[in-house]
Amino acid sequence: MSDYEVRVSGKLSEAHTLPARLYRDPEVLELEKREIFSKTWQYAGHTSQLSKPGDYVTTEVAGKSILLTYAKDGQMRAFYNVCSHRASKLADGEGNKPILTCPYHAWTYRLDGSLNRAPNMDGVENFHPDDFCLKTVRLEIVESFIFVNLDPNAEPMSVLYPDLFKHVRKYSLGNFKKARVIETICKSNWKVGIDNYLECDHCSIVHKALVSKLDMKKYEMEMYDNYSYQGTPLKGIEGEYGLGQGGRYYWLYPNTWFSFDPGPANLSIHQSIPIDHKTTKYIYTTFFMTDEVSEEEEELMAIDQLVRKEDLEICEEVQKGIETGAYTQGRFSLTENLVHHFQLLVQKDLEQSLQRLAAKIPSTI
Numbered sequence: 371m372s373d374y375e376v377r378v379s380g381k382l383s384e385a386h387t388l389p390a391r392l393y394r395d396p397e398v399l400e401l402e403k404r405e406i407f408s409k410t411w412q413y414a415g416h417t418s419q420l421s422k423p424g425d426y427v428t429t430e431v432a433g434k435s436i437l438l439t440y441a442k443d444g445q446m447r448a449f450y451n452v453c454s455h456r457a458s459k460l461a462d463g464e465g466n467k468p469i470l471t472c473p474y475h476a477w478t479y480r481l482d483g484s485l486n487r488a489p490n491m492d493g494v495e496n497f498h499p500d501d502f503c504l505k506t507v508r509l510e511i512v513e514s515f516i517f518v519n520l521d522p523n524a525e526p527m528s529v530l531y532p533d534l535f536k537h538v539r540k541y542s543l544g545n546f547k548k549a550r551v552i553e554t555i556c557k558s559n560w561k562v563g564i565d566n567y568l569e570c571d572h573c574s575i576v577h578k579a580l581v582s583k584l585d586m587k588k589y590e591m592e593m594y595d596n597y598s599y600q601g602t603p604l605k606g607i608e609g610e611y612g613l614g615q616g617g618r619y620y621w622l623y624p625n626t627w628f629s630f631d632p633g634p635a636n637l638s639i640h641q642s643i644p645i646d647h648k649t650t651k652y653i654y655t656t657f658f659m660t661d662e663v664s665e666e667e668e669e670l671m672a673i674d675q676l677v678r679k680e681d682l683e684i685c686e687e688v689q690k691g692i693e694t695g696a697y698t699q700g701r702f703s704l705t706e707n708l709v710h711h712f713q714l715l716v717q718k719d720l721e722q723s724l725q726r727l728a729a730k731i732p733s734t735i
């Protein structure tokens with residue numbers, strides 16, 4: 371990072387935070403899309419959305435549209451949502467279709483990605499339908515959660531995130547039912563939101579209502595190579611605490627959070643999707659174990675929304691501070707160790723590209 375003042379040191383007590391320019395430079399976001407978002411596991415949906423032949427779901431990863439399908443052979447697959455004829459987008463939203471028809475010239479595909487019919491191709495020489503299947507993307511299912519990775523060489527999730535959900539795995543996470551999806555726009559760089567989520571020094575100041583119910587003296591933080599965990603029980607709960615008896619929050623590098631909040635058995639998955647270098651879309655997907663959302667569950671979602679609003683407002687203020695140019699780098703408290711961990715991962719993934727950017731050497735990728 372020759373262009374920047376100080377690298378993030380691996381030693382927390384002497385480390386500076388990431389340089390502010392990484393939060394306000396559109397070129398840095400382009401590097402992040404290529405070096406981070408295109409090479410990491412991204413949450414793409416829940417198995418309940420792909421439960422019968424013909425089901426399909428679309429999502430976006432690193433600005434690219436991705437198609438998930440459930441084919442007749444009982445397999446879930448992921449593809450680039452790009453027609454093999456002349457690259458039109460093949461499908462939108464989600465639904466169920468026996469065959470997918472491109473809206474441009476009506477080439478059709480089976481849900482296993484094979485080309486079914488290519489109209490107007492009679493007389494075309496050396497045209498082999500097998501050469502024009504949809505291009506596949508890696509897909510993995512953890513519990514009932516579907517992840518995709520644009521990097522064909524990425525390590526499997528079991529290697530990158532071993533022991534994930536160890537505190538809650540015994541609760542049949544496959545029984546969760548998707549209840550609600552909420553999208554919010556925050557006017558801050560995506561890393562501001564991650565930095566914010568990975569420490570709770572601000573909780574007693576910014577989230578007074580939430581913290582009043584939790585036993586903050588028991589707050590735990592655990593760090594693994596590619597993810598981290600934070601959690602604490604409700605006041606009055608002793609020993610190992612169950613689902614809903616406290617908060618359990620898992621963050622998966624780079625941008626996915628699995629949050630189990632106090633209250634009725636629940637899970638909300640948060641994804642932060644960069645729109646541009648100072649705008650981030652948050653997608654919150656909430657799951658419960660019940661078929662109908664109860665009053666208690668509505669109340670829980672209302673509290674979640676309050677906490678998210680509190681975080682969003684503070685993140686927007688941070689971005690404004692960064693944009694002033696008056697701030698270059700800060701320092702970490704010793705309880706900001708998970709933020710430090712995240713920033714080291716970002717630094718590792720971007721370092722070579724940032725050096726090339728500083729030296730104006732074009733990328734070979």
Ligand code: FES
Nearest residue numbers: 453455456472475
């Ligand atoms: S681009 Fe899809 S059929 Fe032509």
Ligand SMILES: [Fe+2]
Nearest residue numbers: 566567577681
């Ligand atoms: Fe917060």
